Structures are given as structure tokens and as C-alpha cells.
Amino acid sequence: MRPSPSKSRPADGRSGARGQVARARPQEDAIVEVTWCYYQDGMNQNEIAERLGISRATVVNYLAEARKRDYVRISLDTDVFRNQDLARRLVDQFGLRDAVVIPSSPDGAEKSLERVTRVVADWLPGLLEPGDRLGVAWGETVYRVAEAAPRVTMENLTIVQLVGSRPAALGFAAETCSATLARRYGAHCVNLHVPLVLSNKDLVERLRQEPVIEAQLQAVANCNKTIFACGTCGEDSHVVHTGLLDRADIESCAEKGAIGVICGRLIDHKGQGLNRDIEDRMIAVTLDQMRNKDMGLLVGSGPDRAEPMLAAIRGGYATHVATCSSTAADLLKLATEYA
Known part of the structure; x- marks a missing residue:
């Protein structure tokens, strides 16, 4: 039984x-x-x-x-870092609207970048207003900001992915960056559902004419604020790790004057694009679309970041800058050398 x-x-x-x-x-x-x-x-x-x-x-x-679990969040008053001497000097030197400079970590560049991205995560909500359309770039720096962002509800905010999709390590892909930040802010997210690079220009043009893609690209063009980093043009560049360019390509471009990368597009010391052949096969925000925004928040830190960041500032892509004290000092030194 x-x-x-x-x-x-x-x-x-x-x-x-x-x-x-x-x-x-x-x-x-x-x-x-x-x-x-x-x-x-x-x-x-x-x-x-x-x-x-x-x-x-x-x-x-x-x-x-x-x-x-985000039961508690430790944050510092960003006004402290906005009013720091190096921050004010950056604003005055480059005609920025604002800047945040945090002390560089004695534990090295990696920890300094962590400090910068955390302070940006606290600063960014105060830079946004109802109705804003925030364009979000890709890469490790932007992803770290998104991961550190507080869980807040931003009224009538739209987050827009600025570059098409491309495989990237550790979640640094464009759609991950934009979706993560949108989730943290409870915002509407517009992803760009196309590859960043296609095999030929004709295919790019056909995709652009698809109604859904056309609407997404219109959202990219209509962003009034952006958050981005300016990558390097060395063999460890994000564009090399994602296969957008190989090491031989990046070395060749560097010899031709490339100093930085914004949303997959190479720029020279003055912030001007290099207009490579691959540009015609890319689906992403253009350099012209990145200029003259209500806010262009440039985030970066590290011994190899000053030159690319200076190029981005000179090109008119940045209105706000967040960095560490050693990189800020390098930026000011470079500005004097290039004067």
C-alpha cells in the first residue's frame, strides 16, 4: 500500500x-x-x-x-569635483560648459577609470531633462558608466544606440550599453538593429531605406545629447578588438594622422574625419551628427587618452568632460604644446 x-x-x-x-x-x-x-x-x-x-x-x-543588490548606493557630491582647480582650468582652456576631474588613483590607470565612470554615473542624471534624447556610444568606458548608473526614473527620456551592432567582449557592445542605461533610468530605448559594417555600400543604402531602420537612424540624427569616449589608435584599440580594423589597418591609419576614434570613426589631431573607404559601409552616427549638441559628455581616463580626448574637444564633439587629475593635467599640457 x-x-x-x-x-x-x-x-x-x-x-x-x-x-x-x-x-x-x-x-x-x-x-x-x-x-x-x-x-x-x-x-x-x-x-x-x-x-x-x-x-x-x-x-x-x-x-x-x-x-x-543596490540596497545602498554610495555617491559623492559631483559639485566638489566640478569646482576642483583642474576642472575649472579645463573649462576655461577649452571653452567647455562644465567638467569633472577626480583624483587619479594611486593603484593605476584601471582604478582611475573606475573612479571616473562612477562619478559620471552620479553626474549624468543631473545633466538630463524631460524630453531629452540621449545618444549612447559603445565600448568599455561607456559600458562602465551604464553599469554604475543609479536606478532612477528619468521622465520622458529616450536612450538611443548610436552605432550598429558589432560583437564585443564583456558586454561592451553598443546595444548592451544603451539597453543597460535605459533600464537603469526606466527610459525608452531605441536600438539600431543593423550591423555596424556591411560588405558593400549598396547593401547599406538598401537597409537605410527600410522603414524601421530609417526611423531608427532618424532617432540617431535627432539626439540632442550624447555620452561617448574617444578611443585610441593603437593595437589595443576597441576597434581592433571588435575586428572593425585589424592591427595593420590601424597602424596605417595612425601613420596618416589618425589619433582617436569616435563611434567607430577615426579622427585626426584637429578632430576631423579621415574619410576611409570603410565609412561608406558603416551604419552609425556620423561625425557631423556628433557636433553641436546641447551636451556632448566626453568620458576618458588614462595615460594614452589625453591626445584622443584633445582631438575630440578640438573637433567640437564635447561640451562636458569627465576625467582624472593626471589626464586633465596632460590635456592642459598638450594644449600648451599645440598652441
Whole structure:
């Protein structure tokens, strides 16, 4: 005879799920309690551990989990970095509308870039207004900003992907950058559902005439604000890693004067495009469309970024700049040398 189900565990097996929820709930409550004690009550980790009867290591883990879940967000007042001396000098030197300069990290360029992208994530919402159409570029720098962005609701904001799709490592692809930022802001997202580069110009023209693609490209042209980085023209460039150009191509272009890359398009020291053959096979925002925006937020940091960033500024693509103190100093030094 088949035994009857236990009263403590229904035959449908759902008690296991309920048991997991019941066990998870106390841990969830503990994470919230630890977070409140640490950030609101100002208790240290040892005091929290003693109060809750848990180990200090558990307190550390709970605080890390709270940050991971966005229960708490640590941000600094960007006005502090806007009013920093180097930031004001950048504004005065280059005729920018505003700039943010954070201290370079003693741990190297990678940590400095992390600092810059985090401060941009805090700064960007204050630069946006209802009805804005924010064009979003691609690459590691822009992706880091999107990942660090706070979860806020931006009223009547449209996020627009500025370049067509291209395989990229670690989520740095254009559609990932735009979709991530749109999700963080609760904004409408217009993706550009075409490859960045096609095999021939005729195919590009046919795709451009498709009603859906035509509407998406119109959204690209109509962006009133942009956020972008200006890449390098070396063998580690983003355009090389994504296969847009190979190392021989980028070296050849650098010999012809290429110093930076904006949305897949090469520029020289003055910010002018090199007008390569591949341009006719690309579906992306044009350099002319990147100029004269209500806001062009240029984000960058690192020992190899000053020259490309200066080219972007000289070309009229940037109204706002975010960088680290060492890169800001390099920009000012280069401006003096090129004067």
C-alpha cells in the first residue's frame, strides 16, 4: 500500500519551496538590518556583529551583498569635483560648459577609470531633462558608466544606440550599453538593429531605406545629447578588438594622422574625419551628427587618452568632460604644446 503524504509536506512538493523562502527571509531581514545599522546608525562592524549575534565576517558579507543588490548606493557630491582647480582650468582652456576631474588613483590607470565612470554615473542624471534624447556610444568606458548608473526614473527620456551592432567582449557592445542605461533610468530605448559594417555600400543604402531602420537612424540624427569616449589608435584599440580594423589597418591609419576614434570613426589631431573607404559601409552616427549638441559628455581616463580626448574637444564633439587629475593635467599640457 502506498504511504499517504506527510502532513508536514504536501504531495505536490511545494513545501520545499516554502521552506527555502522561509529560510531566505531571515537572511534577507538580517542583510537589511546590518545595512541600516552600518549606514544609518553609524555602528561599526564589530558592534553590529555583537548586537545581532553573528560573526564580523558575516557582517562584511552582508554589506557587500547589500551593495550588490543596490540596497545602498554610495555617491559623492559631483559639485566638489566640478569646482576642483583642474576642472575649472579645463573649462576655461577649452571653452567647455562644465567638467569633472577626480583624483587619479594611486593603484593605476584601471582604478582611475573606475573612479571616473562612477562619478559620471552620479553626474549624468543631473545633466538630463524631460524630453531629452540621449545618444549612447559603445565600448568599455561607456559600458562602465551604464553599469554604475543609479536606478532612477528619468521622465520622458529616450536612450538611443548610436552605432550598429558589432560583437564585443564583456558586454561592451553598443546595444548592451544603451539597453543597460535605459533600464537603469526606466527610459525608452531605441536600438539600431543593423550591423555596424556591411560588405558593400549598396547593401547599406538598401537597409537605410527600410522603414524601421530609417526611423531608427532618424532617432540617431535627432539626439540632442550624447555620452561617448574617444578611443585610441593603437593595437589595443576597441576597434581592433571588435575586428572593425585589424592591427595593420590601424597602424596605417595612425601613420596618416589618425589619433582617436569616435563611434567607430577615426579622427585626426584637429578632430576631423579621415574619410576611409570603410565609412561608406558603416551604419552609425556620423561625425557631423556628433557636433553641436546641447551636451556632448566626453568620458576618458588614462595615460594614452589625453591626445584622443584633445582631438575630440578640438573637433567640437564635447561640451562636458569627465576625467582624472593626471589626464586633465596632460590635456592642459598638450594644449600648451599645440598652441
